[in-house]
Amino acid sequence: MTAAAAATPMIRMSGVDKFFGPLHVLKNIDLEVPKGQVVVVLGPSGSGKSTLCRTINRLEPIDKGTIEVDGQPLPAEGRALARLRAEVGMVFQQFNLFAHKTIVENVMLAPVRVRGVAKDEARRTAMELLERVGIANQADKYPAQLSGGQQQRAAIARALAMRPKVMLFDEPTSALDPEMVQEVLDVMTTLAAEGMTMLVVTHEMGFARKAADRVIFMADGEVVEDTTPEEFFAAPKSARARDFLGKILTH
Numbered sequence: 281m282t283a284a285a286a287a288t289p290m291i292r293m294s295g296v297d298k299f300f301g302p303l304h305v306l307k308n309i310d311l312e313v314p315k316g317q318v319v320v321v322l323g324p325s326g327s328g329k330s331t332l333c334r335t336i337n338r339l340e341p342i343d344k345g346t347i348e349v350d351g352q353p354l355p356a357e358g359r360a361l362a363r364l365r366a367e368v369g370m371v372f373q374q375f376n377l378f379a380h381k382t383i384v385e386n387v388m389l390a391p392v393r394v395r396g397v398a399k400d401e402a403r404r405t406a407m408e409l410l411e412r413v414g415i416a417n418q419a420d421k422y423p424a425q426l427s428g429g430q431q432q433r434a435a436i437a438r439a440l441a442m443r444p445k446v447m448l449f450d451e452p453t454s455a456l457d458p459e460m461v462q463e464v465l466d467v468m469t470t471l472a473a474e475g476m477t478m479l480v481v482t483h484e485m486g487f488a489r490k491a492a493d494r495v496i497f498m499a500d501g502e503v504v505e506d507t508t509p510e511e512f513f514a515a516p517k518s519a520r521a522r523d524f525l526g527k528i529l530t531h
């Protein structure tokens with residue numbers, strides 16, 4: 281990587297506004313995420329965290345401002361958008377695996393269909409990824425035969441199969457039984473340590489403290505705090521953040 285390429289932020293949002301009808305859900309968002317950084321996004325329900333994630337791969341169009349991924353403005357549609365989506369991996373609360381395909385087929389699908397990778401190569405890569413997330417032995421099962429934690433790890437492998445430049449996670453552990461949360465967080469922590477650029481919406485404060493380089497706190501569609509996890513947890517500046525932490529750390 282040249283110095284200029286390294287200096288280009290992986291994500292750059294400037295002056296981003298988003299409305300749902302009369303509701304102003306993202307308000308003049310300016311956000312740069314440098315390459316390799318892990319950003320945890322916190323905030324109360326309805327503050328715009330999911331919407332923020334979804335605008336970055338254009339699952340939601342924006343009304344104003346610009347978003348660039350690795351220096352490229354988000355394309356509006358067509359082939360260019362498909363390419364961009366491939367570079368931005370996304371993992372949701374619901375795993376969204378294809379029920380009628382096996383785990384390995386789920387992981388192979390996009391590389392074969394979108395990138396035109398040969399099937400045997402796609403299978404090899406898929407197996408390597410399943411190995412990495414610790415479920416290679418589940419490869420030939422169907423999603424419903426796996427635990428929630430295993431399904432979510434499969435969903436992460438599926439996103440990684442497209443070799444994304446950045447991974448977005450929207451509450452990836454919220455739908456899991458408590459005993460399965462850690463195995464998914466462990467995969468994410470490893471990914472972070474390997475240098476993946478990540479934007480993670482989560483209520484897992486342990487992950488935020490341990491794996492995040494930076495914490496963003498949102499309220500009412502605005503970024504209210506943007507700081508290190510140490511600063512944020514020790515001394516949140518805003519009343520909203522103090523209130524939020526008070527609720528989340530005592531429940």
Ligand SMILES: Nc1ncnc2c1ncn2[C@@H]1O[C@H](COP(=O)(O)OP(=O)(O)OP(=O)(O)O)[C@@H](O)[C@H]1O
Nearest residue numbers: 300301303305323324325326327328329330331332
């Ligand atoms: N498709 C939609 N149509 C209309 N309003 C929406 C839509 N999606 C989200 N909203 C509204 O936009 C606001 C932000 O929602 P968003 O889902 O981004 O919040 P969030 O911070 O992710 O909340 P949560 O913690 O509950 O997941 C909320 O007021 C929500 O009701």
Ligand SMILES: [Mg+2]
Nearest residue numbers: 329330331450
């Ligand atoms: Mg949400």
